[in-house]
Amino acid sequence: MYCYPERITDELLDVIAREDKLAKYLDIPLQHCSKDVLKAMNRTGNRESLTALMQKIRQRIPGITLRTTLIAGFPGETEENFEELMEFVKEIRFERLGCLLTLRRKELVQLQ
Numbered sequence: 001m002y003c004y005p006e007r008i009t010d011e012l013l014d015v016i017a018r019e020d021k022l023a024k025y026l027d028i029p030l031q032h033c034s035k036d037v038l039k040a041m042n043r044t045g046n047r048e049s050l051t052a053l054m055q056k057i058r059q060r061i062p063g064i065t066l067r068t069t070l071i072a073g074f075p076g077e078t079e080e081n082f083e084e085l086m087e088f089v090k091e092i093r094f095e096r097l098g099c100l101l102t103l104r105r106k107e108l109v110q111l112q
Contacts, residue, residue, distance in 0.1 A: 002027045005053055006044060015061040026057065027067040027096075033088040034081040037074050047088055054092050065095045073102030 001016070005028055032038055035046035057064060064078050070089070072082060089097065 001025065002029070004028070005030060005050065008053060008057070010060075013057060016064075017061045021072055024061055024064045025067070030068045031071050032074065032077075032081070034077070034084050037077050037081050037085075040076050041071075041074065047065070047084060051088070051091065067096035067098075068094055069098040069100070071102065071107065073098045075102075 003026055006064060008028070016024065031041055031043060033047040033050050038045055053054065057066065070085065072085065
């Protein structure tokens with residue numbers, strides 16, 4: 001199920017947990033975890049709130065598969081923001097993850 005993080009409610013999690021006909025899978029387009037980058041994207045949340053949400057989902061639905069998409073190199077993203085994103089990914093350990101590398105981030109990766 002594709003669902004924006006702000007739309008994930010306790011009621012939704014309860015339905016996914018109890019209904020055998022529903023796949024234990026959520027595709028949540030987080031895009032980033034940095035409060036500043038999310039604000040620039042006109043999104044809400046921050047690393048703490050998103051971490052709490054991912055932990056809550058895993059606690060309420062054991063064995064769930066979590067997928068997300070991220071953007072690295074969004075305009076205005078700092079190295080600190082990028083490092084925060086990498087730490088977040090390592091902490092959450094998504095089962096599936098897609099990442100869009102912007103031209104700026106691709107250039108930085110090639111230089112390293």
